[in-house]
Amino acid sequence: MSDDDSKRIQSIHHDLHSDLPAEPALRVKALESLLIEKGMLDPKTVDAWIEVYTEEIGPKRGAVVVAKAWLDPEFRKRLLADGTAAITELGFEGWATAHFKVVENTSVIHNLIVCTLCSCYPHSVLGIPPNWYKTAAYRSHAVRDPRGVLAEFGETLPDDVEVRVWDSTAELRYMVLPERPAGTEAWNEERLAGLVTRNAMIGTHRALGTESTRHG
Ligand code: FE
Numbered sequence: 001m002s003d004d005d006s007k008r009i010q011s012i013h014h015d016l017h018s019d020l021p022a023e024p025a026l027r028v029k030a031l032e033s034l035l036i037e038k039g040m041l042d043p044k045t046v047d048a049w050i051e052v053y054t055e056e057i058g059p060k061r062g063a064v065v066v067a068k069a070w071l072d073p074e075f076r077k078r079l080l081a082d083g084t085a086a087i088t089e090l091g092f093e094g095w096a097t098a099h100f101k102v103v104e105n106t107s108v109i110h111n112l113i114v115c116t117l118c119s120c121y122p123h124s125v126l127g128i129p130p131n132w133y134k135t136a137a138y139r140s141h142a143v144r145d146p147r148g149v150l151a152e153f154g155e156t157l158p159d160d161v162e163v164r165v166w167d168s169t170a171e172l173r174y175m176v177l178p179e180r181p182a183g184t185e186a187w188n189e190e191r192l193a194g195l196v197t198r199n200a201m202i203g204t205h206r207a208l209g210t211e212s213t214r215h216g
Pocket of ligand 1: 115116117118119120121168169170
């Protein structure tokens with residue numbers, strides 16, 4: 001295969017991923033209706049599935065993982081060394097986290113997660129991704145202008161903070177371990193987990209303990 005051929009294949013592959021259907025929700029609904037009509041799908045199963053991922057899992061599991069890492073230095077080490085093994089300890093392994101990596105924010109490093117091709121996301125710890133995560137605007141700008149994207153979310157980072165962007169794929173999905181806010185030294189796990197927002201674990205929210213701004 002010539003270089004040109006491989007570039008062409010790459011470009012077709014990229015286009016296929018970036019051209020989401022104009023009305024994906026409608027297509028899903030049409031498919032769902034058809035499967036129900038044919039007796040291949042029980043609508044109650046779909047509702048239950050959605051409820052589990054939005055209400056029960058949501059980002060709550062991720063917040064527990066973060067709070068545990070803040071409280072237990074040995075768990076934090078294991079989490080950063082092998083994210084999948086660490087969440088398996090908590091019984092949180094599952095959909096889309098067979099290869100899972102946690103990246104840690106520090107006073108001089110900020111991490112931002114994106115999936116430039118589609119919407120790869122660590123579902124078993126963060127639930128269902130927000131709509132903005134799937135938009136072409138976020139997917140392209142997060143890589144080209146991460147500071148600009150963060151500013152849109154109300155986060156202005158000092159120049160000495162390095163921004164690292166991690167591109168999730170179907171093979172490897174990321175989550176951010178945010179910094180523990182000052183003044184929380186005496187807090188227990190439940191209270192700490194309550195501080196952790198979904199956006200902080202995607203990296204569009206940095207300063208925990210403050211109100212999340214745009215995009216919820
Ligand atoms: Fe993806």
